[in-house]
Amino acid sequence: xxxxxxxxxxxxxxxxRLNVMQNKYQLGRKGMGSAAFNILNANxxxxxxxxxxxxxxxxxxxxxxxxxxHMEYAGGA
Numbered sequence: 001x002x003x004x005x006x007x008x009x010x011x012x013x014x015x016x017r018l019n020v021m022q023n024k025y026q027l028g029r030k031g032m033g034s035a036a037f038n039i040l041n042a043n044x045x046x047x048x049x050x051x052x053x054x055x056x057x058x059x060x061x062x063x064x065x066x067x068x069x070h071m072e073y074a075g076g077a
Contacts, residue, residue: 042048
């Protein structure tokens with residue numbers, strides 16, 4: 001029984017080490033840009049983060065237009 005417990009513990013320890021290495025060194029993210037917007041070609045990246053940023057920017061632009069229209073209307077009265 002002790003041998004089986006030792007083997008189980010060894011497997012879980014190896015899994016924990018692998019998770020720590022992946023989180024610490026961010027394996028698989030090397031060469032990936034940190035921003036979701038590419039300033040060289042002025043485009044959003046074609047991935048989930050880029051789509052989220054584009055959506056957020058579009059919503060902000062919509063709010064800005066609504067605020068401008070409201071200020072124009074309130075200022076003319």
